[in-house]
Amino acid sequence: MRVLLLYPLFPKSFWSFEKALELVDRKAMLPPLGLVTVAALLPQEWEFRLVDRNVGDLTEADWEWAELAVMSAMIVQKEDFLHLIQEAKRHKVPIGVGGPYATALPHEAADADFQILDEGEITLPMFVAAVQRGHTQGVFRSDGVKPDVTGTPIPRFDLLNFDSYDSMSVQFSRGCPFQCEFCDIIVLYGRKPRTKTPQQLLAELECLYELGWRRSIFMVDDNFIGNKRNGKLMLRELKSWMASHGYPFRFNTEASIDLAQDQEMMDLMVECNFNAVFLGIETPDEASLTLTQKFQNTRDSLAESVDRIIRSGLRVNAGFIIGFDGEKKGAGERIVRFVEQTTVPLAMFSMLQALPDTALWHRLKKEGRMREQGANINQTTLMNFVPTRPLQDIANEFVAAFWELYDPERYLDRTYQHFLKLGAPKCPGSRVRKLNWVNMRALLILCWRQGVVRKTRVKFWLYLAGILRHNPTVWEHYLGLCALNEHFLEYRQVVQTEIEAQLSEYLATETGLQILPSLEEEKVGEAIAS
Template identity: 55%
Template sequence: MKALLLWPIMPNSFWSYQEALDLAGLHATNPPLGLITVAAMLPSDWEVRLVDRNVRLETDEDWDWCDLVIISAMIIQKEDFRKLIQKGVELGKKVAVGGPFPTSVPEFATEAGAAYLILDEGECTVPMFLEALARGEERGIFRATEKPDVTQTPIPRFDLLDLDAYMAVTVQFSRGCPFQCEFCDIINLFGRKPRTKTPEQMLAELEVLYQMGWYRYVFIVDDNFIGNKRNAKVLLRALIPWMEARNYPFPLLTEASLNLAEDDELIELMVKAGFALVFMGIETPDVESLAGIHKEQNTRQSLMESCHKITRAGLQIMSGFIIGFDNERAGAGKRIQEFIEETGIPQAHLSLLQALHNTAMWTRLKQEDRLHEGLATVYQGSLMNFKPTRPVEEIVAEYIDCFWNLYEPLPYLKRTFRHFKMMNGQRPKIKRRFTWHEMRLFPVVCWRQGVVRTTRLLFWWQLIAIALQKPSLFYDYFVALSLGEHFFSFRHQVKAQLEAQLEVLQQNKQAQEQESYQLEPVS
């Protein structure tokens, strides 16, 4: 069998970093880990081609060559996902799909024409699909009745990737999260009991990347790296000597819940193992809203002090914030902005609340008849997909104002500097090498932030201060400044798109009011 594996185009978003990637000569933030893991599960006598459409587009020859097309997608990729399915069907190819989006909304893929739906986790459903193919079945939906043992997951096919195209390469240690945040779909996809790989597995995957010469970030894409703290510590104790023996070949980043601040040993182990950055879902500084979405783990200690503690230990924080929770008090955007400025968090992923398909929130809002038609999205330029408890115009105005102010160049540079100055932990004293990608990016950032913009004096003073006082942080600091170029540009797109949607919403309301007035009986 000749299988063409396709990863759809990722629209410009918070996570795309498109402006910074373009300046650096890179094509995408991360490769499709799910697809290269599935590729490792396919029969050894199959021929496999992977095309990440964010790196290059597949050719007519690719389509002619293949017998089978396998497409994975997240919800933000839904438009290109649909087009790829339809093209495969038009060309008479067998089309199989999988990944988080079709698993959550299988009817979307079915309506687009996909013949095979390989849903849930591939360790369970890829073998079902292969058996169905062997029997000559032309269609099928394959679902798992249990969660797989990830200690049996093969090493992903990193060899299928053009590694030089990515800012970070992804690996996975665990699946699942012990918490039950109402808006999150992770527990639906992977369950509440975190399952982990063995340290030997993880070191084997990292060794492959090391032998391939990888040197930029390695993103451990667990939705909660510390969901199983015991096993995370076991991995870290094995990882530290591996990283030390190889002189810390690449910086690590991951996602973790804020209760990381409650475990001093775990923080210390992560820093010693070479973790440079951790994404944390803070969501909101409003404790009432946190309790309302069942995110109690963020209410046990001071959010501010937890962030400061983690940063002081040597970990850069990237955070998630959301506006639009039920019964949220006016001024939520201002409170989020003040919190971010106080903690100095450079990159704050700010979103309007969306009810993701089949989450506890989606189910509740459906019962309350508050859902709008259409699918939710994680895209920052989209309105909420449900009726909130306060006027949507008020929420969106706060959101636009907060997003815009956070990514003004001068405040961004100031808080990024404060954040890095706060890091006083025992981070490994490694000077990262600048390759041609960084060397291409460096003069552009220096020109834009150090000459063209009003940040010029601040930029040079802060850059020199970090280089002299914290040289081991210089690489990460420069990356943070570079990513700012994406946000400085992206905020214009978000503002314009949301304002256009609000205008349409207002026009529709006026039309409905006019129609209602005309239908009123004359007394």
């Protein structure tokens, strides 16, 4: 059986980083880990060809080769996902679909021949059995059963073109113990975190090592510390493996804010060459955190927790949301103040969305407040429900705050202060990589744009000199963060344009009004000039 593995296009988003990736000749941040895991779960006598539409073209020759297509996608990939189903039908290639999008909204994937929903360790064997019996359609579900991931095989990393990606990805655990009302992770993967064994994860890293990978690895766990006991057991094994292999990788991951209360965990992560962690902070407003049942964020000072994590040696990225029920006016400004107080460089900021089948989704449906049945977690999408304060106010606060957060000078200010606070790397593997021509060219372009052309020119050189003087071993990491604002400088304009267009349409439909400009007209020109 010749199987075409398809990964749909992502729209431009907070995490797409096109402008920054161009500097180092990469096409995407991360590979489709789910698809290469699917390939490992399917019969290994089958032939596989992977087409990630974010890094390469899908050709007529691919369709002619394929006897079967399998596709996975997230909600944000909806447009290309639905297009590829129709393309498969046009080419008369049966297609099976799965992943978070199809699992959450199976009726939207009804045109696919096979729906392989929930977690693949359970439903892929059902699918294979149906195909081998000659079935031409089917829907396969796990009926609430969560698989034991200690049996999950090593993903087929060999199917990937390493040169296309900035980082690789691996997974240690699934699920999260918390009960945030808006979160779909606990719906998809449950509240009891399940982990692989340390030996499993090390076998995956050994595979990547043997294939020649020597750059960053994102541990995609939605809460890396959901099972602290197993996490520490794995880190102790990983520490020895990293030392024996000469520290070939740098890691980053996602965790809950209570990481700050576990110094042993943070120390182990740093010793294993973790250099960054993403935290779901959401909002500094305690009332909103309590309402959305994110109680873990109310037990200790958020600012002090972020500071403790940074000073332990982990760069902090964080997520923020505007639009919670009962939220008071000025939420956007409060988030900006918190981000600048804590010096978080990358603050992922979005309007709240009610994702399918979450507790928030069900509550809002019961209250008759859903505007749309679909959902999209991109920053360029209006809320899909009626909030408790005017949507126009929330949208305007969101656009204004996003614009401020990614003002080039303010972004540099935060990044510089963050790296001073971070201190020198504590892991022997945090050495500077050898410069090649691609990295040298990226450095020269960055220095030209931010140090000569733009209004950041004075701060860029002043701060770089400060880093070289006060914390010289992080200069490469620091400049990498500076480079990411090449993306945000353009993306903040995209956010403003698309949100204001959608808001104008919403107001015209709902009230017959037109949106008032949320930012001064000259800021549009400033985005390009700066």
